[in-house]
Amino acid sequence: MDTKSKSFSHSLFAKALAFIIAIVCFTGAIYSFIDMVSNNRVGLDLLFKDNYYESQNFTSDIQDVVSPLQNLSSYKSEENIKSGGTVTDGKISSKKDVLYSDFEMNSSSYDPNLSYEENYAVFEKVESEKIAKLKDEVISDDLHAFKLGMEALKEAVSEGLLYYYSDGEVIFSNTDSIEADDFKSYPLYLISERGITNVYPLEAEVALNNFSNNFGLFSEQGSSTIYIAFKESALEKKTLEFEKKRDSLREDSLKTAGFLMGLFASFIYLLVVVGRNSFKDDSVHLSRFNKLYNDINLFLCFTTVGVWFVIMQDFFRSDSLKILMVPTALLGSIGLLLVLSMVKHIKNRSFLKHTLVYTLGSKFFGFFKSVYNSGSVAVKVVSVAIAYPLLVAATFFMFPVTIGLGAWFAYKKAKEFLAVSDGVSKIKSGDIRHTIELSGDGEFKKLADDINSLKDGLGAAIESELKSERMKTELITNVSHDIRTPLTSIITYIDLLKSESDPSKRSEYIGVLEQKSQRLKTLTDDLFEAAKASSGSIPVELQKIDIVSLLKQGFAELDSGGKNLEFKVDSSFENLFVMADGKLLWRSIENLLSNVFKYALPNSRVYLDFSESQTDVFLTIKNISSYELNISSEELMERFKRGDESRASEGSGLGLSIAKSLLEAQHGSLVIEIDGDLFKAIVKVPKYSQ
Template sequence: MATKSKKSKLYQTGWKVCAACILFIMALVIFFCGVVFSSITKNWGRSILTEENFYDTVELRNLFFSALDEAVLADVYYESEAKIQSGEKVDREALLAGFKRYYNIIDGVITGNTEINDTYDGLIVYGVIPERLEDKFIEYEELVETRLPQYRQMYIQDQLDEYREAVRYLEGLTNFYYFVEDEQGRVIAGNATRAEVSSKSHTIMLSAEFSSDNLSDKSYYAYSNAYVENSNYRVYAAVDEPLREGDDFYDLYQEFVLAKTSMPYLFVVSTVAFLLFMICLVYLIRVAGQKTKGGQVKYLLVDRIYNEIHFLLVALFGIFSFFMALTLLEFILYRGMPFWSYVFLTLLGILYIADVAVGLSYVLSLSRQIKGKILARNTLVSVFLRKIASLFTGATFRGWMLLVMLAYGVGNCFLVFMICMYFNSSLVLLFFGLLIAFNIFCLYLFLRALRSLKRIMISARETSKGNLTYQLDLAEISPSFLNFAEDIANIQDGLKNAVEEAVKGERMKTELITNVSHDLKTPLTSIVTYVDLLKQQKLDNPVARDYVDVLQVKSYRLKQLIEDLIEASKVSSGNVAVEKMRIDYRQLTMQAIGEMEEKIEEAKLEFRLSCPEPVFIEADGRHMWRILENMLSNVIKYSMVGSRVYIDIFQTEEHGILVMKNISAAPIDFDATRLTERFVRGDSSRTTEGSGLGLSIAQSLAEVQGGTFGIQVDGDLFKAIVSMQLWRNDPSEEEEQDDEMEEESVEETKDETGMMEMEECSSEEQEEMQTDEEEQKP
């Protein structure tokens, strides 16, 4: 058990993250070791690795030769300041070339026919100057006479500066010894005697005839100097051993010692970092994609990339990184810009870490694919082969088409080839007849396939029209389109089952609401009746009277809710009768406002109706009345107290439109389209009266009549829009419709009168029943 637990811990995410962090840290250590090693090899080259003695390094020889160059320049070429100031060391060719370059003088006819004199202040003319160049000649002559002496003094001053700089450099060297002697062997310059130089182990002697190099035991390049070769002087030089502090030789020696002692430590650190890097890499490869040993492999998004493309992307990034690293290294090692060297070194480190991350991601992706056994499948070659195989299985339309086209092409090519082969033989007629018969047979199969496709298209068209009973005969479908036809048939079956389930669920829901509403309505009627009887009794207790008032209000509200439920159920199920007639939209709206005038005054609302001209719509009067009643009721409940309500009625080419606008008392901070859903109210706390069915019923009644009901919200401005079809009958029919409406209004008045009489009779009967009950009391 302990072993198993230990193995499972190795697959935990924490261990993986820790190993990845160590891997990147070791990668950085290797990078910094490489940077240090590159810096050392840049300064010392192979000498730091191959040489154990400082005096055998190329760097010492280069520094020694630099010091020797300064000694030759100061004591062999210039010799002294007096000779420089006298102009004796002026190089005529170098002086004149620099003068012409400084003043942009180009050699030509004038310079070819003239020569500058030895005193550098005039011209000597040898030839004839053309008249067209006379002005140029005068300008050149003036330049030589006035500017050349000044330039000569500048040239001499540069030589003096160079001489003095060489002398100062030689004076600062404590480990470099030299002297110069003439052809008679007399010492004419130097900082050491012949005996001091001869006593040193590392010496060199230069002259025009021969040279002697005892600077080190290694055979490096020989020293040469044109000034020595063109003179009669001999130069002897040596370097001290051991070196003393105070000059460049000692500083170079200290750098050599530091670099030499650092190399073993650098090798050990880089080796350990590399081993830890490889251990972490092997561990991550082992646990990649798994949480337990042998568990299910979890793939990442990068694993979905085809392996060829993945490899190509990694290779391109590697090539880009390689050339970018070369560019950065060139700036770091050879451009000599300290600040930018640090910047480019940082960029190089970032690029290196990015390479490590990309390479690690690629290796771990391969590990996960190998564990999941999808390495071969996740390749473009594998996908291509599977696609080709699927084309020849006959399971797809493309496969059948490819097979048919191949068979048709091969068959025709074969028959045409045979016709060409036996063109001069009697068999040509046989093959020609076979060619015609083969093409007729293929044409028959093609027409049969087109007929099958036509049947499938008809089936799809019938399905789109909602005719789910149409049956597609699969026996008449060709094999090429058989899978296609089966898919269409399955879609038809699925849609049919879905529609049946939806209709069944809607029917059950409607029946449930209707049955529950009817079951509640019967006892509620009795409750309402007895509450009315209680209000007619003489109750002395004021608290009891208040309770009766509350019962009356709540019972009537419950009655209204049940009626709304029944009506909503009927409308949603389509179980409502629609008798369309000619209706005056404006007149109907005004009547609805008048009916609810008391409630409007209680809500302290002011209605503004705008209808420039009568608008006649084709709708059911009872349903339109209920729509307006629900809309007005909604406005009264949820409008801001003391605000105005605007009603605009107008018509378009085909519709009569009513827009009712009011300011909501509460902020509308939800989706306004949900207000037309059942039981959804604008008051989320549900403290106001209402069932949440009014707008839903209004929308359903508008749609039943062929109209639309919509809601728009702009901040707290609430708009309800009802659009109905305009009345399009001729004038005679309109007059008849007006007469019928007048007759119906008369009948409704009579009915209302009769109802009032019946209510009076029922009240008298109730009083008689109450009297009988009182008499029966003991």
């Protein structure tokens, strides 16, 4: 049952039913409200009045009598008007001014070059006949006003309402009673004499006092006398009319409130369920109608309201209120559909993005950005020069903000330019460690990055040059030392051999000479091989090589030099094929193993491990050095560098450098790692692939 209720609450039928209820309630509320207002022109405050005296009807009935009497008193009587008793200089002067204005605008006798007095004299002469008739016009106007006042008084005075007015000269009355006591015999009366007003009953007095204070009902009373009274029948009639209007108004207001409650409930329901298929549905389902842009949607909503007001005015003039409900229901349906469509987009968080202004703006911005990013600096400058005036024109209603943003953008770019200019000056003056710091993107940021890269490259080149000079100095020193040592021995033993006659000692000297000569030959061969390897002039023939077999075969030819080293070779691989030159690869490995024999700690272990990746094969050689390795791996790879800084051991210091150059010639590499006295050499060779 619960599932069915949930599905029904979000069904199309339930939504359509709620939509119809909302339109019916909306139309009914509009009709009831307009009908209530049009039938009760005295105001909606009638709803909260308890009796006739508190209502606006009562004060209006009194005012409709008092105001005409006060106006008529100024005319006295029709005979007084005809005799010219109401004609004053002010009235004549006002009509004469109007006549002069017409003369000034339309008469050919008016001369703008003359003074006012001269033109006025011409006016009195030219318009003398009309001026002579002004008094008759004033009398005619006053007679007309007097008749209108009498008609208004006659219309205001209903049956059973008595009045008496006197200003000491003229009397206006519809009763023979002229004494205040005569009027006090009625259930409702108003007695006003010499500025003092007495009203009965008390409720009527309170209402009239409030009204008189607010609107000055008796402010022009002066010494006049006004008596007004309601007969019992007239008062009962007024009271019944008041109660009937009040009850009718209350009934209409309850009806309007009921329609509004139905409209509110159905509208809230539609707000909750629109775009959803159930209460647990998190997604918003949009229809083809919802493709209408929200700003156009909003414009149509306001247009619908405007059209309804225009139609409403036409129907009010024709008093066809019921026919008004047809366009009200139609326009209300359109408006509700548009509102619900916007509600869907609000739920979908796409209200702003689904507007025509946003869509066109984003496309224009995207196009401008693509042109800006893909173009040269000149294109970008031209694009900004064209786009900014267009932006100012489009936002003319807020141009101070647009101008301010433009000034801020120009100031920001000027700061970036000054930062780049200052940075270039510092780098030019020799501060190659200075870095130009700019945030964000843009041409100046790219320029700053390029200058920083150029500065970094310059610094690296200077550092490399200094390092090269230092290496040259050390190379000359080390080569001189390594060559001079055996050469000095050779020269010394030759001198000894010249003066020695003992055959056994001569034989010993010759052996030393042979050893030192061989040492000198090995050094020169290493120098030659290192030069060829670093220059890339060694011919390389890459082929399929089994590096495991190559290592096993080469072990038989090596001499550990009496250090009693124990080799631990990885046996997990029977074969590992690489793409290399067999001779050069073995020469590289031989140099590394020779390095082990020379510098490894006697009676220690040496580990040789194999590993592989998708593209490469790795040979790792690890041993414990017999010397303290107070040197970095980078320095150890330099020519003539030895772990034995005293250079007391055999070797040229070229083995690792030669091995590295030979491996790089075969598209491999050599990496040296030092951890305390642990020496690790990692050989990488490209793996053989079919």
